[in-house]
Amino acid sequence: MPKIGMEPIRREALVQATIAEIGQAGSLDVTVSRIAKRAGVSSALAHHYFGGKEQIFLAAMRYILTAYGKEVRGALSRQTLPMARLEAIIAASFSPSQFDQTVISAWLNFYVQSQNNPAAKRLLTVYHRRLRSNLVANLRPLVGDRAQDVAERLAALIDGLYLRHALGATPMDPTKAVDQLVRCLTLEIEQATRA
Amino acid sequence: MPKIGMEPIRREALVQATIAEIGQAGSLDVTVSRIAKRAGVSSALAHHYFGGKEQIFLAAMRYILTAYGKEVRGALSRQTLPMARLEAIIAASFSPSQFDQTVISAWLNFYVQSQNNPAAKRLLTVYHRRLRSNLVANLRPLVGDRAQDVAERLAALIDGLYLRHALGATPMDPTKAVDQLVRCLTLEIEQATRA
Amino acid sequence: MPKIGMEPIRREALVQATIAEIGQAGSLDVTVSRIAKRAGVSSALAHHYFGGKEQIFLAAMRYILTAYGKEVRGALSRQTLPMARLEAIIAASFSPSQFDQTVISAWLNFYVQSQNNPAAKRLLTVYHRRLRSNLVANLRPLVGDRAQDVAERLAALIDGLYLRHALGATPMDPTKAVDQLVRCLTLEIEQATRA
Amino acid sequence: MPKIGMEPIRREALVQATIAEIGQAGSLDVTVSRIAKRAGVSSALAHHYFGGKEQIFLAAMRYILTAYGKEVRGALSRQTLPMARLEAIIAASFSPSQFDQTVISAWLNFYVQSQNNPAAKRLLTVYHRRLRSNLVANLRPLVGDRAQDVAERLAALIDGLYLRHALGATPMDPTKAVDQLVRCLTLEIEQATRA
DNA sequence: AATGAATGAGGATTCATTCAT
DNA sequence: GATGAATGAATCCTCATTCAT
Numbered sequence: 124m125p126k127i128g129m130e131p132i133r134r135e136a137l138v139q140a141t142i143a144e145i146g147q148a149g150s151l152d153v154t155v156s157r158i159a160k161r162a163g164v165s166s167a168l169a170h171h172y173f174g175g176k177e178q179i180f181l182a183a184m185r186y187i188l189t190a191y192g193k194e195v196r197g198a199l200s201r202q203t204l205p206m207a208r209l210e211a212i213i214a215a216s217f218s219p220s221q222f223d224q225t226v227i228s229a230w231l232n233f234y235v236q237s238q239n240n241p242a243a244k245r246l247l248t249v250y251h252r253r254l255r256s257n258l259v260a261n262l263r264p265l266v267g268d269r270a271q272d273v274a275e276r277l278a279a280l281i282d283g284l285y286l287r288h289a290l291g292a293t294p295m296d297p298t299k300a301v302d303q304l305v306r307c308l309t310l311e312i313e314q315a316t317r318a
Numbered sequence: 319m320p321k322i323g324m325e326p327i328r329r330e331a332l333v334q335a336t337i338a339e340i341g342q343a344g345s346l347d348v349t350v351s352r353i354a355k356r357a358g359v360s361s362a363l364a365h366h367y368f369g370g371k372e373q374i375f376l377a378a379m380r381y382i383l384t385a386y387g388k389e390v391r392g393a394l395s396r397q398t399l400p401m402a403r404l405e406a407i408i409a410a411s412f413s414p415s416q417f418d419q420t421v422i423s424a425w426l427n428f429y430v431q432s433q434n435n436p437a438a439k440r441l442l443t444v445y446h447r448r449l450r451s452n453l454v455a456n457l458r459p460l461v462g463d464r465a466q467d468v469a470e471r472l473a474a475l476i477d478g479l480y481l482r483h484a485l486g487a488t489p490m491d492p493t494k495a496v497d498q499l500v501r502c503l504t505l506e507i508e509q510a511t512r513a
Numbered sequence: 514m515p516k517i518g519m520e521p522i523r524r525e526a527l528v529q530a531t532i533a534e535i536g537q538a539g540s541l542d543v544t545v546s547r548i549a550k551r552a553g554v555s556s557a558l559a560h561h562y563f564g565g566k567e568q569i570f571l572a573a574m575r576y577i578l579t580a581y582g583k584e585v586r587g588a589l590s591r592q593t594l595p596m597a598r599l600e601a602i603i604a605a606s607f608s609p610s611q612f613d614q615t616v617i618s619a620w621l622n623f624y625v626q627s628q629n630n631p632a633a634k635r636l637l638t639v640y641h642r643r644l645r646s647n648l649v650a651n652l653r654p655l656v657g658d659r660a661q662d663v664a665e666r667l668a669a670l671i672d673g674l675y676l677r678h679a680l681g682a683t684p685m686d687p688t689k690a691v692d693q694l695v696r697c698l699t700l701e702i703e704q705a706t707r708a
Numbered sequence: 709m710p711k712i713g714m715e716p717i718r719r720e721a722l723v724q725a726t727i728a729e730i731g732q733a734g735s736l737d738v739t740v741s742r743i744a745k746r747a748g749v750s751s752a753l754a755h756h757y758f759g760g761k762e763q764i765f766l767a768a769m770r771y772i773l774t775a776y777g778k779e780v781r782g783a784l785s786r787q788t789l790p791m792a793r794l795e796a797i798i799a800a801s802f803s804p805s806q807f808d809q810t811v812i813s814a815w816l817n818f819y820v821q822s823q824n825n826p827a828a829k830r831l832l833t834v835y836h837r838r839l840r841s842n843l844v845a846n847l848r849p850l851v852g853d854r855a856q857d858v859a860e861r862l863a864a865l866i867d868g869l870y871l872r873h874a875l876g877a878t879p880m881d882p883t884k885a886v887d888q889l890v891r892c893l894t895l896e897i898e899q900a901t902r903a
Numbered sequence: 904a905a906t907g908a909a910t911g912a913g914g915a916t917t918c919a920t921t922c923a924t
Numbered sequence: 925g926a927t928g929a930a931t932g933a934a935t936c937c938t939c940a941t942t943c944a945t
Binding site for chain 1: 343344345346423426427429430431432433434439442443446467470471473474475476477478479481482484485486487488490498501502505506508509
């Protein structure tokens with residue numbers, strides 16, 4: 124029952140299906156057929172709209188990254204103080220929409236993909252840069268010259284907590300993850316203040 | 319020219335080839351043929367020795383994990399003080415043999431694999447547990463009740479720094495990585511001492 | 514913006530596009546989509562008008578054959594003497610509209626198609642028969658009983674020169690091709706005259 | 709029942725099957741599966757030995773071209789006089805092994821293929837050059853400066869007769885084909901002699 | 904011990920064709 | 925009259941795995 128204007132709907136459905144499928148499989152070994160079936164379309168249509176498997180993956184990655192970006196921007200827009208902004212960034216990283224087993228698993232797999240796929244790597248780099256610059260900008264007033272260093276630590280800690288959650292190493296709710304980061308951050312600030 | 323006593327040599331060669339191949343490919347999409355070719359044997363032999371692709375991967379993972387375990391045990395055996403032991407653990411995590419682009423890439427891929435493969439997951443769990451118990455044991459004298467919490471943070475930070483290095487997000491030499499961890503640790507200890 | 518009376522225009526455009534596409538691709542491996550796109554319509558329309566890919570090809574073949582037929586008839590209508598008529602036939606075979614790399618390539622591919630497709634074969638047979646009867650009729654006054662034989666030779670020579678031009682074996686301008694045929698013909702006539 | 713040293717056997721079988729299949733289908737629209745099945749092996753093996761469909765086709769083309777080359781060389785080795793050598797070349801072109809409906813049909817399709825495939829084109833060019841130089845060399849003593857011209861005509865006539873046989877335009881036995889060529893040649897020589 | 908030979912199963916991709924609008 | 929939407933079927937190709945030697 125073909126209707127007009129289906130393209131955006133199908134694209135979204137396929138992207139969602141891709142994330143779900145990857146999350147469920149726990150790897151990128153997902154067939155286009157499975158993705159398409161989950162999206163309720165034929166695999167041919169998936170190719171028609173995206174051009175190929177790789178581009179489907181990229182679209183899914185873009186989708187996740189964009190969602191994360193929105194989350195961060197939204198959270199930042201409501202805060203002005205450096206500390207509050209930092210906490211907002213951190214909280215955004217562990218918002219329900221991001222801190223979901225399936226999505227995290229997809230992230231992990233996109234990490235892997237970025238090692239082969241230059242386009243994927245580029246997407247990831249953008250995210251890395253943005254996160255870093257957001258962190259550094261808000262850390263500067265609080266820890267001064269240590270901002271770069273601390274930003275790296277926080278970023279690594281975010282990714283590490285993510286990773287371990289994905290691996291089931293440290294089953295952890297968002298709150299605990301945020302606490303860990305806040306703690307790490309607080310100690311630095313206190314020390315900076317004391318000095 | 320079949321010889322006797324070749325088995326352990328072949329196995330080792332295959333395992334090494336597997337790690338190299340995964341590291342180079344940046345993914346688990348490596349064929350048994352390629353691995354075998356790199357090891358200088360036929361793919362049939364690889365199957366003969368390991369039983370299948372999955373088991374080859376597992377053997378490679380075990381190899382890396384064992385190497386890491388040795389590293390840690392060796393480092394620990396030379397230290398008695400908690401702080402020194404903690405630093406030893408951290409340093410071992412970033413020893414040259416572990417902090418090598420190829421090996422890290424292989425790690426990353428084993429992470430992914432552990433999401434599907436129960437056996438892989440078990441191996442990883444053992445590593446996680448051991449690291450954690452090592453950390454906790456040596457943190458207890460230094461930070462008391464916070465030991466659990468700090469251990470989790472350190473572990474996550476180790477993995478996060480690893481991950482980001484693998485992704486090329488934060489090109490980083492072992493020294494800097496260790497510094498990051500030591501800093502994180504020191505702040506906790508200072509705070510604990512002060513309290 | 515559908516208009517009335519578009520059918521013949523669309524059909525012609527599609528046929529032209531088919532020939533161009535085949536000529537460019539150098540094979541029959543052209544998709545209906547590409548043809549339709551080149552003609553500026555949807556592939557669905559192409560099916561609507563022709564019924565299927567095969568029929569599009571047939572229409573294109575018919576188009577080429579018809580064009581050639583016109584050329585010959587036109588040339589013949591201006592000549593009355595056998596020799597002049599023969600030369601006219603020959604010249605028509607290498608008229609610019611036929612002796613064009615693209616068109617020749619299309620011809621070559623229609624040859625191939627005629628091996629599978631009875632309808633295509635029939636079209637070609639008509640052309641073959643007409644050429645032959647034209648040749649024989651005009652050869653008879655010049656070479657008598659040898660007419661059949663010579664006609665076959667001339668026809669083969671026409672096709673052979675075509676073919677080699679299509680293959681790039683003997684880059685050749687129409688003039689040279691005509692000369693070759695005229696020479697072949699002249700020798701026969703001279704010999705017949707002498708005898 | 710795998711045995712050793714099967715490769716050349718399989719390759720030959722696959723090449724033969726390819727020619728037969730193309731000849732039968734009358735086009736290059738032959739699946740690797742069908743070829744493999746005819747050769748009595750799996751399609752995977754065909755890929756294993758040749759690398760891909762295109763290379764299978766090339767191998768088949770090479771096979772035909774080589775067979776033809778052998779035929780010509782063999783025929784030439786038994787003749788010394790120019791005229792006899794020319795007749796040998798012509799006869800070789802229509803030897804039973806070449807003048808077989810299936811093989812000719814394969815030729816025709818390789819012609820087409822050479823329009824897309826540079827490697828195929830190269831193979832064909834070699835054949836064209838060799839034929840031409842063979843013809844010219846032996847024509848020189850007989851027709852002098854006209855050698856180039858006559859060589860082109862003979863070559864075109866060979867191909868044209870081939871083509872028309874393939875198309876069923878002029879059902880023709882080898883003898884008649886050879887006669888046509890000899891006739892064409894004789895007329896030139898006589899004329900040259902007379903002059 | 905070691906391998907060349909061989910394949911079955913599976914997946915990405917393409918495309919002619921159909922259909923509702 | 926014209927098209928976007930959609931798909932089934934087909935095909936190339938890859939690869940883990942098996943087996944006889």
